[in-house]
Amino acid sequence: MLEGKSGKGNVAIQLLPGVLLCVLLMFSGKYLAEILSYLMIELGILSANSGTPISGIFVTILLGVLLRNLIGVKDIFLQGISFSLKYILRIGIVLLGLKLSLLEAFKLGFLGLPLIILCIASGLFFTIYLTRKMNQSTRLGILTACGTGICGITAIMATSPVIKAKEDEISYAVANITIFGMTGMILYPFIAFYLFNNDPVKIGMFLGTSIHDTAQVTGAALIYADMFHAEKVIEVATVTKLTRNLFIIAVIPLLSYFYMNQKNRLKSGGEALPKWSSFIPLFVIGFLLLSLIRTIGDATLLHGSTAFGLFNEGLWTTIHSSTSSIGSTFLLGTAMAGVGLSTNLNIFRKIGLKPFYIGFIASISVGLVSVLFISLLGSFIKI
Numbered sequence: 001m002l003e004g005k006s007g008k009g010n011v012a013i014q015l016l017p018g019v020l021l022c023v024l025l026m027f028s029g030k031y032l033a034e035i036l037s038y039l040m041i042e043l044g045i046l047s048a049n050s051g052t053p054i055s056g057i058f059v060t061i062l063l064g065v066l067l068r069n070l071i072g073v074k075d076i077f078l079q080g081i082s083f084s085l086k087y088i089l090r091i092g093i094v095l096l097g098l099k100l101s102l103l104e105a106f107k108l109g110f111l112g113l114p115l116i117i118l119c120i121a122s123g124l125f126f127t128i129y130l131t132r133k134m135n136q137s138t139r140l141g142i143l144t145a146c147g148t149g150i151c152g153i154t155a156i157m158a159t160s161p162v163i164k165a166k167e168d169e170i171s172y173a174v175a176n177i178t179i180f181g182m183t184g185m186i187l188y189p190f191i192a193f194y195l196f197n198n199d200p201v202k203i204g205m206f207l208g209t210s211i212h213d214t215a216q217v218t219g220a221a222l223i224y225a226d227m228f229h230a231e232k233v234i235e236v237a238t239v240t241k242l243t244r245n246l247f248i249i250a251v252i253p254l255l256s257y258f259y260m261n262q263k264n265r266l267k268s269g270g271e272a273l274p275k276w277s278s279f280i281p282l283f284v285i286g287f288l289l290l291s292l293i294r295t296i297g298d299a300t301l302l303h304g305s306t307a308f309g310l311f312n313e314g315l316w317t318t319i320h321s322s323t324s325s326i327g328s329t330f331l332l333g334t335a336m337a338g339v340g341l342s343t344n345l346n347i348f349r350k351i352g353l354k355p356f357y358i359g360f361i362a363s364i365s366v367g368l369v370s371v372l373f374i375s376l377l378g379s380f381i382k383i
Contacts, residue, residue, distance in 0.1 A: 018080015
């Protein structure tokens with residue numbers, strides 16, 4: 001028994017330096033993102049109410065990449081970095097489930113949901129199709145497809161352990177999503193004004209379906225509301241984006257099957273694929289369970305005065321927002337610091353610019369599909 005306890009203690013000591021380094025980078029990335037956002041507000045690029053549309057997770061990865069490649073990472077940190085990538089990432093994704101309520105989807109009505117599905121499908125299709133045509137890494141293509149079609153960096157992080165993506169592929173996909181998402185956040189509010197004649201529902205739907213990351217969608221909606229005095233755009237864009245985020249539950253198993261099926265075909269005399277249930281990772285099931293808990297809690301609060309008959313509105317909001325923030329900000333940020341610290345920039349030279357072009361074309365394609373279907377169906381959607 002004493003040896004067992006000592007062994008566990010030794011493991012914890014071995015993990016601690018790397019985990020602490022990842023946590024330090026996570027906090028540094030978060031605050032640097034806030035500083036960059038403040039500078040954008042001061043320069044007049046964003047409104048004073050825009051918060052932090054720059055992803056702290058992306059800045060964290062960037063800091064990790066710079067530290068790894070400019071200074072280097074000693075062996076003492078490696079076990080903790082690996083632990084952050086494997087286990088802290090999964091726990092963070094599970095806790096993220098409390099951030100999403102299935103009730104949000106019902107606010108979009110009968111036509112809103114199909115429109116979102118079409119935009120998601122177009123992002124997935126164009127990215128994977130171009131990846132095949134340009135003979136690029138399937139794993140990187142899937143990560144870019146998830147980020148473009150669903151919910152930006154969160155989707156990339158959730159998909160990466162399932163398809164066993166490499167750290168440099170994750171970093172490349174995150175960079176793609178961040179660059180094109182930030183560009184859309186700044187340009188799309190002004191494009192939307194002229195395309196949709198200041199219709200808040202159509203504009204909110206467009207921003208929520210065509211911009212990648214949740215923070216970027218919020219930033220774009222706030223820019224629009226500030227410039228054109230249409231507060232309803234914020235509500236519509238937020239509901240649309242949260243509904244789009246929910247599809248991570250279905251898309252991860254689907255793309256896992258696609259990846260395994262393609263990988264199996266490349267083998268000579270391919271073997272039979274595993275059962276469908278094997279494509280649904282445990283952390284996705286955990287994510288879904290917490291999302292259902294959030295949904296039931298919101299539903300009971302909506303039809304009564306308390307969530308689950310126990311928590312008043314303020315306490316329930318504190319519980320789910322605090323828990324999901326731990327997952328989305330602290331744990332996922334720590335894991336992504338590990339991604340940066342594991343990424344050797346020499347590998348990026350081998351990957352080349354083709355995946356960047358793929359991400360650009362896919363982003364434009366999603367925007368065009370969004371414009372087309374919102375122009376056709378947007379007038380029938382009421383929120």
